[in-house]
Amino acid sequence: MKHMMVVVSMEEEWSTLKSLVQESYIDEGQQPSFSSTGSVEVCDLIVASRSVSFHCAVLKKDMTEEGISQALDSCFKSCSQGVSTFLLLIQNGRYKKRESRIMEFMQACYGPELLKFLIVLSLETEAVDMLDDALLGLINVSDGRYCRLTTTTLGTSDMLLPLLEMFDFMLAENGMIGYTEHMDSEAKSRYTADTSMKILTLKLQEAEEKEHAFKELVQKREEYRGREMQELKAKHAEDRKMEADVKRQYETKRESLEEAAMSHGAMLQMQLNLTNNDNGKKTSIILVGMSGSGKTSAINLISERVGNQYSINEAFPGVPSSTLTCERKVVLAEGRRLVLVDTPELWDEDGAENMEQVKDCLALSLPGPHIFLLTIQLGRFTQGESEMVSRLQKIFGRGFTEHAIVLFTHRNDIGRHKIESINDYVAGAHASLQDLLRKCGSRYYILNVWRNSRNSPSYSQVKDLLSGVHKLVASHGGGPYVTKRFPVEQLKERKRVIEERLM
Known part of the structure; x- marks a missing residue:
């Protein structure tokens, strides 16, 4: 076998x-x-x-x-x-x-x-x-x-x-x-039966899962309808709130227009009282600071407010691009010609002085700057800005701080909270910023340079700033600050070249 x-x-x-x-x-x-x-x-x-x-x-x-x-x-x-x-x-x-x-x-x-x-x-x-x-x-x-x-x-x-x-x-x-074959036949029959039972069990499980998924879908749809109803109610409430807000904004705009009209009338009256001899008076202001601190925006806003430019449907201007060269604007303010000189950063990344830009800003402010506006963006005080005073003293001389005013520029378009009091902000500022303000005689002002605010306080801010400028100029006898670094004739020639280039 x-x-x-x-x-x-x-x-x-x-x-x-x-x-x-x-x-x-x-x-x-x-x-x-x-x-x-x-x-x-x-x-x-x-x-x-x-x-x-x-x-x-x-x-x-x-x-x-x-x-x-x-x-x-x-x-x-x-x-x-x-x-x-x-x-x-x-x-x-x-x-x-x-x-x-x-x-x-x-x-x-x-x-x-x-x-x-x-x-x-x-x-x-x-x-x-x-x-x-x-x-x-x-x-x-x-x-x-x-x-x-x-x-x-x-x-x-x-x-x-x-x-x-x-x-x-x-x-x-x-x-x-x-x-034996009999054992094999019985085992195969059991295996087939078990396999069939597994298939049936699987199909039953699939059917139960589909039923469960259908019930979940029905429940989700009911929840969605419920949310839709709640959203509609919330939207109706929001619409009513928006109507109230629009009404308040209209009242605020009307009050702002009344303020602008009163300011415009006051400035017109001052201009009518000017004499021919007064037209020769001039105050030169050089704005200095880090790139992006708001120098150009401040000059534009001062020029518009002094010139009494205001529009109910004023556009939403973007943030001005970085200034690359020294530029000058001249406006008439309270009986004096106001010369505003915009500057780029006067030093490079290594702290080295940009001699050509320094000459240009001094030439455009001849016979010399009465005031230096040191601009700092509110809420942004960097290490470079904490070193600005010492750098500017090296450029313009030790007397720079005696003619300097710190101007905080504020942009409420970037989600910052409204500043209720600049004095409160300064009181809680970093020690480095407070030290910078002390060096500049604790003279500081704030200017909201984002002009599309319907409740813009910029008229009163510009008025306060110019009042501070005139006080500081008067404290120095009305004369400009003269630096002896460059001959006057050289600066005059440079001014002539710049003006010819712009013609």
């Missing part, structure tokens, strides 16, 4: 078993024969006068469950005399995840009866100190049927005797029968 053994093995382990068998039968008279039937490889040999036939379903690492099932079925059908046992090949006592996955699938396909006919065969080419827990668990459920082929048993066909002894013990436990 031939013992049919279905070998479940990966390619590497099957190759190792074939090599061991061939080496063991080198000196034997009857060599094992190897053949193949389709995808099934067969090894027939004689062990202790008993005929043994290994039918191997060689499995690959990337095979799907369907591929494994087809390979095992082909191997099962090739055993014409029935399957005596299932032989799981592992190497050096290692029960890997791939073998574990195959065994789980085989139990599902061939039923729990499979474990009664399973022998685990370890091909050991090296010493094995310990078996892992997964392998011990498999050995336990297969009633301890674990057999090893070690290097100490090689070289003779007797190396397979321990396997035959384990095989005989297994047959004795199972009534001298192997795994």
Whole structure:
């Protein structure tokens, strides 16, 4: 009688078993024969006068469950005399995840009866100190049927005797029968039924999930309708609030226009009272400061307010671009010609003085500047600005601070809070800023340079600033500040060149 053994093995382990068998039968008279039937490889040999036939379903690492099932079925059908046992090949006592996955699938396909006919065969080419827990668990459920082929048993066909002894013990436990076709048929029926039940369970779960999703969708739509109603109510309330705000803004604009009209009348009256001799009077102001501090915006606003320019539908001007050269504006204010000189930064990134720009600003303010307006953007005080006074004293002389006024420029277009009191702001300012103000005689003013504010206080701010300018000029006897760095004739020639260039 031939013992049919279905070998479940990966390619590497099957190759190792074939090599061991061939080496063991080198000196034997009857060599094992190897053949193949389709995808099934067969090894027939004689062990202790008993005929043994290994039918191997060689499995690959990337095979799907369907591929494994087809390979095992082909191997099962090739055993014409029935399957005596299932032989799981592992190497050096290692029960890997791939073998574990195959065994789980085989139990599902061939039923729990499979474990009664399973022998685990370890091909050991090296010493094995310990078996892992997964392998011990498999050995336990297969009633301890674990057999090893070690290097100490090689070289003779007797190396397979321990396997035959384990095989005989297994047959004795199972009534001298192997795994039958009836067992296989029942296992396949159960597997098909289980698979169908899983499919039905999955479909039921999908249906429940769809029902749950539909209920959630209905709930979300109801919540959305509720939110829509709340939003409509909120919008109606907001519209009513906006109507009230528009009314308040209209009243504020009307009050601002009345203020502008009163200021305009006062300035016209002052201009009518001017004498011809007064037209020769002039106050020169040089605005200095860091780039972006608002010098150009301040000059534009002073010019407009002194010139009584005001519009209800005033545009929303953007922030002026950086000044690159010295520029001059001349306006008539309170009986004097007001010369406003705009400047870029008078030093470079390394702190070196820009001599040409210094000459230009002095030339445009001849016979000399009466006032230096040191502009600082409100809320932005940098390290460079804290060093400005010492730099400007090096440029214009030690007397610079005696003719300096600090002008804070404010932009309410960039989300800052309205400044209620400039004095409160200064009182809480950084020590470096307070030190700068002390050096400039604690003379400071604020100017809102964002002109589109409907409640702009710029008229009164410009008026306060010019009043402070006139007071400081008067304190110096009305004369300009004269620096001795450059000859007057040189500055006059430079002024003439600048004016000709602008014509």
